[in-house]
Amino acid sequence: MVDPLISGLITKCIMMTIKMKKGSPHVDKIFKYVAIGAATYVLAIIALIVFNLGTGSAQVWQQEGISFLTGSDWNSVEGRESYGAAPYIMGTLVNAGIAMAIAIPLSFGIAMFLSELSPRLLRTPLAMVIELLAAVPSVVYGLWGLLVFRSYIKDWIEAPLHNVFGDNSIIFAGTPFGLDILTASIVLAIMIIPTIASISKEIMMAVPNSQREAAYMLGATKWEAFRLAVLPYSKSGLIGACILGLGRAVGETMAVTMLIGNATGAAAFPSSLFQPGQTLASIVANEFAEASQGGLHLAALVGIGLILFMMAFAINVVAHLLVAKVVKSHEGAVLA
Amino acid sequence: MMETVTKTPTKESYTEDIKYKLIAENIYASYDGIVAVKNVSMKFRDRAVTALIGPSGCGKTTFLRCLNRMHELTKNATLTGKVLLDGEDLYSNKVDPIINRRKIGMVFQKPNPFPTMSIYDNVACGLKLNGVRDRKILDEVVEGCLKMASLWDEVKGDLKKPGMSLSGGQQQRLCIDRALAIQPEVLLMDEPASALDPIATQKIEEMIQELKKEYTIIIVTHNMQQATRVSDYTGFMYLGDLVEFGETKQIFENPRNETTAKYVQGQFG
Amino acid sequence: MITPEQRAEFRTYFRYNVGRRLLLDKIVKGTVFLCVVVAIVPLIAILVDVFTNGSAALSWDFLTKIPGAVGSDDPGGIGPAIQGTIVLIGLSSLIGVPVGVMGGIFLSEYGNNRYGRTVRFFNDVLAEFPTIVIGVFTFVLVVLTIGNFSVWAGSFALSIVMLPIVMRTTEESLKLVPVTYREAGYALGIRRYRVVFTIVLNSAKSGLVTGILLSVARIAGETAPLVFTILGSSQFINGLDGPIDALPLRIWRLSSLPYDSAVTQGWGAAFVLIILVLSINIGVRYLFLQKKEKTFLKFKRLGAIS
Ligand SMILES: Nc1ncnc2c1ncn2[C@@H]1O[C@H](COP(=O)(O)OP(=O)(O)O)[C@@H](O)[C@H]1O
Ligand SMILES: [Mg+2]
Numbered sequence: 001m002v003d004p005l006i007s008g009l010i011t012k013c014i015m016m017t018i019k020m021k022k023g024s025p026h027v028d029k030i031f032k033y034v035a036i037g038a039a040t041y042v043l044a045i046i047a048l049i050v051f052n053l054g055t056g057s058a059q060v061w062q063q064e065g066i067s068f069l070t071g072s073d074w075n076s077v078e079g080r081e082s083y084g085a086a087p088y089i090m091g092t093l094v095n096a097g098i099a100m101a102i103a104i105p106l107s108f109g110i111a112m113f114l115s116e117l118s119p120r121l122l123r124t125p126l127a128m129v130i131e132l133l134a135a136v137p138s139v140v141y142g143l144w145g146l147l148v149f150r151s152y153i154k155d156w157i158e159a160p161l162h163n164v165f166g167d168n169s170i171i172f173a174g175t176p177f178g179l180d181i182l183t184a185s186i187v188l189a190i191m192i193i194p195t196i197a198s199i200s201k202e203i204m205m206a207v208p209n210s211q212r213e214a215a216y217m218l219g220a221t222k223w224e225a226f227r228l229a230v231l232p233y234s235k236s237g238l239i240g241a242c243i244l245g246l247g248r249a250v251g252e253t254m255a256v257t258m259l260i261g262n263a264t265g266a267a268a269f270p271s272s273l274f275q276p277g278q279t280l281a282s283i284v285a286n287e288f289a290e291a292s293q294g295g296l297h298l299a300a301l302v303g304i305g306l307i308l309f310m311m312a313f314a315i316n317v318v319a320h321l322l323v324a325k326v327v328k329s330h331e332g333a334v335l336a
Numbered sequence: 337m338m339e340t341v342t343k344t345p346t347k348e349s350y351t352e353d354i355k356y357k358l359i360a361e362n363i364y365a366s367y368d369g370i371v372a373v374k375n376v377s378m379k380f381r382d383r384a385v386t387a388l389i390g391p392s393g394c395g396k397t398t399f400l401r402c403l404n405r406m407h408e409l410t411k412n413a414t415l416t417g418k419v420l421l422d423g424e425d426l427y428s429n430k431v432d433p434i435i436n437r438r439k440i441g442m443v444f445q446k447p448n449p450f451p452t453m454s455i456y457d458n459v460a461c462g463l464k465l466n467g468v469r470d471r472k473i474l475d476e477v478v479e480g481c482l483k484m485a486s487l488w489d490e491v492k493g494d495l496k497k498p499g500m501s502l503s504g505g506q507q508q509r510l511c512i513d514r515a516l517a518i519q520p521e522v523l524l525m526d527e528p529a530s531a532l533d534p535i536a537t538q539k540i541e542e543m544i545q546e547l548k549k550e551y552t553i554i555i556v557t558h559n560m561q562q563a564t565r566v567s568d569y570t571g572f573m574y575l576g577d578l579v580e581f582g583e584t585k586q587i588f589e590n591p592r593n594e595t596t597a598k599y600v601q602g603q604f605g
Numbered sequence: 606m607i608t609p610e611q612r613a614e615f616r617t618y619f620r621y622n623v624g625r626r627l628l629l630d631k632i633v634k635g636t637v638f639l640c641v642v643v644a645i646v647p648l649i650a651i652l653v654d655v656f657t658n659g660s661a662a663l664s665w666d667f668l669t670k671i672p673g674a675v676g677s678d679d680p681g682g683i684g685p686a687i688q689g690t691i692v693l694i695g696l697s698s699l700i701g702v703p704v705g706v707m708g709g710i711f712l713s714e715y716g717n718n719r720y721g722r723t724v725r726f727f728n729d730v731l732a733e734f735p736t737i738v739i740g741v742f743t744f745v746l747v748v749l750t751i752g753n754f755s756v757w758a759g760s761f762a763l764s765i766v767m768l769p770i771v772m773r774t775t776e777e778s779l780k781l782v783p784v785t786y787r788e789a790g791y792a793l794g795i796r797r798y799r800v801v802f803t804i805v806l807n808s809a810k811s812g813l814v815t816g817i818l819l820s821v822a823r824i825a826g827e828t829a830p831l832v833f834t835i836l837g838s839s840q841f842i843n844g845l846d847g848p849i850d851a852l853p854l855r856i857w858r859l860s861s862l863p864y865d866s867a868v869t870q871g872w873g874a875a876f877v878l879i880i881l882v883l884s885i886n887i888g889v890r891y892l893f894l895q896k897k898e899k900t901f902l903k904f905k906r907l908g909a910i911s
Contacts, residue, residue, distance in 0.1 A: 023796030031798035035715060038707030039724040042772065045765055046727055049734075049742045056745035109640020117634060120411060126645075128890065133648045135886045137826025139853045140875045143860050144651045147868060190647050197644070210448040214511070216409060218462035218518055219438030219621075221630035228461060232452035244733065251735020253829040254853075258860055281737045285832055293749065305741035312738065316730045435623055467620025477615055480607035519616055550609060 049309065057303030059296055068303060074265040076290070076297045083300035085280070085307055087268035091181075092279040092311070094270040095256065096249035098185035103193045103249075104242055110193070111200035116226055127201065134194035142255035145187040146179075150259070153186065154178035158274055173272040177261070182273040184260035188249055196245040203237035204230055236322050243319035250281075251312050257282040280308040357382040357552040358403065358440075358522055363417035365398050365407055372398040374576040375417075380522075380569075385544060385553045387567035387584065389560060391604065395576040396556040397445070400524050403554065404440035405433040421522070438466065440522040441515030446531055447507035449499035449514070456495040458510055462518040481517050485509040485543055505536025512543065523547060525555040529562065541566050560600060564588055572596045652879075659876020662869045668877070672839045672855075672870075680866040683874050685841050686855035689756075690881075692842060693835070693851055694821055696760035701767035701824075702817055708768070709775025710801060716776070725776070732769035739765050740830035748834060756845040759835035766827055767820040774816025778809040815889050822885040826878060828853035852878045 060068055064083055071084020114127050158176030165172040174180075207230045215225035231238075261276025268278040278286075284301045291298040358380040365373040373395040380386050388396045401407040405426060407415055419426040426436045449458050459478045468474060478495070482488040487509045491502070499510055508528060515523065525544075529537040544553060544566050557563050563570055564584060571581040572593070580587060580596045591597040598604060607615075670682030712725055743762040748754055782805050790800035806813065831837075836848040837858060852874055859871035 021799065022794055023799035025796065028796040028798050031801075032715060035707050035711035036720075038704045039711040039716070039721075039772075041704050042708060042724055042728050042731060042768065045768075046731060048746065049738065052742050052745040053738070056741075056749075106640045106644040109637045110644055113637050113641045117637060126641075129645075129648070131890075132883055132886055133651070135822060135826075135882055136651065137828070137853055137878060137882060139826065139828045139856045139860075140655060140879060141651065143856055143871055143875050144654055146860055147871070148650070148654050149647070190644075190651075193644050194648065208448070210444060210446060211450065213406060213409065213442075213444065214448050214450065214514070216406065216434075217404070217437060217442045217515065218465055219434045220465055221434055221626050223630045223633040224465060224626065228465070229450065232450065235452070247733050247735075251733075251737065253735065253737040254857060258857070281735060281829070284737060284741060285829065288833060302741055302745060305738050308735055309738045312733070312735050313730065316733045319733070320726060320729050432623065432627060434626070435621070438621075463619075467622050468618050470618060473615065473618050476611075477607075480611065484607065519612055519619075550612070 053302055053306040053309060057299050057306050059299035060303045063296060064300075068300070069307070072266040072269060074268075076287070081296050083296070083303075085300075085304055087263075087266060087270075088278050088280045088283050088304065089307065091260075091268055091270050091277045092250055092281070092308075095181060095185045095188065095260070095277065095279050096246060098181070098273075099188035099192060099249045100242065100246055102186065102189035103196055103245060106189075107193050107196035107200055107241075107245070108238070110197040111204055112226065114197075114201045115204035116222065116230070127198070130194045130201075131198050134198055137254075138191060138252060139254040139258075141187055141191045142258035145183060145255060145259045149187060150178040150183055153183050158182065162274065170271055171273050174274040176274050177276075179259060179261040179276060180272075180274050181260060181270055181277040184256045184277065184279075187255050187259055188252055191252065191255060192245045192249050195248060196241050199241040199244065200234075200238055203234045203241060206237075207233045240319050240322035243315055243322065247312055247315040247319060250315060251308065253281040253285050257285045262286050280304050280311075284308075355382065356380060357422065358554075359418075359420040360399075360403060361418040361420070363399060363402050363415070363419070365395070365402050365413065365415045365417075367398075367410065368412045369414075372576055373402065376573070376576075376578040377417075378571055378578060378581060380552050380554055382552050383548060383550065384568040385548050385555060385566050386569040386571065387563040388554065388556045388571050388573060389558060389563050389599070390573035390579075391599070392558060394573045396558075396573055397526050399573070400442075400526055400554065400556055403522075403524055404437050404442055406437070406442065408433075438462075438518055439520050440524060441518065441520035443508070443512050443515055443523070443525040443528045445527045447504060447511050449502075449507050449510050451498065451500040453499055454496045455491050455499050455502070455510060458499040459513045459517045462514060466518060477517055478513075481513040484516060484546065485513050486539060487513065503536075505532045505539065508532060508536070509540065509543070512540070516547075520551070522552040522554070525553065527556050527558065529557075529559070537562070560588070560602070572599060574599070655872065655875050655879055658869070658872035659874075659879070662873025663876065667870070667873055671841065675862065680870055683850075683852070683855055683870065683877070685838060685850040686852045686874060687877065688841055689835070689838075689849040689851040690825060690853075690878075692756060692849065693759050693763055693831075694825060696756065696845075697763035697767055697824055698817070698821065700761065700764035701771055701820065704764075705768045705771025705817075705820075706775050706813065708772040709779060710806075712772065712776040713779035714797070714801060714805075725773075728769045728772050731765075732773065735829070736762075736766055736827055737829035737832075740833040743830065744833035751846070753846070754834060754836035754848045756835060756842070756847070756849045759831050759849065759851070762830035762834045763824040763827060766830060767824050770820035770823060771816055774819070775809075775813055778812025778816065779805055781812065782808045811892065815893065818885050818889050822882045825885075826853055826882050828857055832857075852881075 060083055064071065067084055069089070070086050071082070072086045073082040073084050074087075075082045110130060114123055118126065154176050158178065161172045162176050167173045211229040211233055212225050215229040220228055256279055260278060260282055262282065263276040263278050264283070268276075270277050284304050287297070288301055291301055356379040360376060360378045363373055363376045364371060376399055388400065390396055398407060402415055402417070403419055407413050421436060421439060424431075450461065453461060456478055459481055460474050463474055463477060479488060482491065487506060490506060491497070499507065502510060508531070512528070529540050532540070541562065544555065547553060555566065567584045569582065570584040570587040572579045572587060574595055580591060580593045587596065588600050591600060667682040668687060669684045671685055672683065673679040673681030708724070708728070712721055715721065716725065739762050743758055743765070747758040747761055751758070786804050786808060787800055790804050831851050831854045835851060835854070837854045838848045838850045842849050856871055856874045856878065859867045859874060
């Protein structure tokens, strides 16, 4: 880094030579207000989202009341319309939960490998591939899951499990078909692994080496140094990364819609892994085209959007508070 | 008695040298192929303080880190040579580095307590790592170590507070305690007082005088007054070479080498 | 003070367990390695499958023609989808980039206060919103109000996806410009806006461009907001207030068709989309390996990009 004083001087000289105009005070004011306006736009959008999802779904809340959250009927036949989101709320939680259970250990494994164990030659390309995979659109994961992964999982995981445990075991009951909760959550896990892994890696690599050296000095093995120096230092950051991953898992739409089998009503309550399910996001994507404008069905789907919004909002607020805390405590550690 | 190690080491048998705790032989160390320490050989007496002085960038830290196999943790770092602790080669393939690092404690230039751990845990973690579970023993060692750094009176009320809450000087003494808790035999200190104020520095120097009674201490410093105050032997390094090594008094009052003379007179550095 | 006798006693309490600890270390390392293999195999498989299956579908006709009638012999191409994606990217950038950059300027230059922190926080939260929510919102706000699906609605939805990314990356890039640069300008009595435009933005150029490019890569692959806004179409664009097709939407539609030709086309479209997204991502990384990596690392740590 160039000395700030010197760089300041250099800039000064450059500006002298290009004969900078000083600018007008009016434009300066306008500029500031435009900037404030742009920032306010973000808040306005969020407010508008809440407002519009609220008004768009008002009809269904009036009709169903609290049973929109607790009920499990889902019937869009005119005259017998009834909407309850409970199965999809559960489906979302179960689906995201399974995905997280798979993704977290694997992501941490990758992050730990990249930050602590990997030889340098392997680190850069591997990290790059992981990062690039985080950029692959979800619809591509969905396509792959549908056309390739589905048959593998059906023949190699679901069929053997079903044969061993049979229909009497609750979670492995039902004929394996490949379009079910298990497939959707595994592909979901594959999708969020790059995200969690690359953020976790950055967080682990941000732990100063002096911390690791302190542990080695005490005679720690590599694992012990990780446990003693890296893990406590980066704990809340890693939790933040996981919650961020959870937020994405909960809101993930396309891949899940393509793979989860799309059950509706009480049948969508998750019980067996081999049973078709439904999440908040997937039911909206699936049924949207069928809902007529101005009808209760549409209001119900918008209402589901509102529920999803609340869930995602809560998750992300927690994640960002955690990450902010980490950044703060890290700065503290550096300053002290 | 004077110990001057020339650049070509004398072929002595090690059994005769048992009075030396630590012997470094023909150490070459490099980063990314750039040599930072060139053929340095040195012998360190037990229960004595040896100071390493020299202008910054001359390889003092690097050499120190070779003495407890810390150097190899740096990426692309390479090393040749031997380090004998009580006559046993640290770098032989038979012993895992974790065994020897434990015997050679190290204090770093910048205090690096574990920020999430309490003061107590910072000192006790090394013991726990090495299988001490007995609460009573842990308490006893922690108290003993904290007293040794005269930190006890300052923190005894709040051992549960995070190590990060201490002042810089206290943090550094905590780090010394952390290193002492695992009962090492040798203590390496890399400019332990360079980031501290004069009072904290004085405390650390007093502590070194106390520790000297039981330990082999090697201290890197570029403060020459400090070297004269705390050390019995001094080695002067320059551009990766060990230029001169001898009793502190001789190095500072009667240096044999011209560069050494210029350096101790403050003509460069 | 610990006496030497005590010290000797302490040493007897040590249980170094070196063998066991080294074994545990090996087990952990093995497990970690296994994790990497287990996770990386499907991830690589996705790329390989898309590349092999997708490249087989490629042809000039495929890239330029309109889709054939469903189930007919002539599968046609994905021309409208490619066109639509390009148009959508252009129009959403028209809203997302200026607002995002100005918002970023606010956060970095005027945002060191309560309001700035609030905006920053909600911007971060908005960046992680499920995009389907943004789709439904745009549907209610724009499509229901106007009465039909349109390019505008899609662009508006995508601009909301891109806005927080641009804003955050802009802020981070600007913050990396040394304060002295600004101070030098102020010292000469130059107004803030001129300092920002001539000095600050100029120094932060590459970070800015990176953020914008990455946000473009992100919206190129977004499907969920489009389902509710542009509907999809099998024709080339016909005015901005009508429906339009887009690559991710086309992939989704193709995936639900039971014909082999649709499967092939699906792979082909996925291939085109992946090439678009990955080339932006690789390009940006290449650019930044040459230049200072600082902004990029910071973006990554924030999770602003991944
Ligand atoms: N991690 C490292 N990577 C590359 N070069 C290094 C590293 N650490 C030190 N060096 C180089 O090795 C030489 C000796 O450094 P060092 O041992 O830290 O010197 P001293 O402690 O005497 O100031 C210097 O030229 C320095 O630039
Ligand atoms: Mg040094």
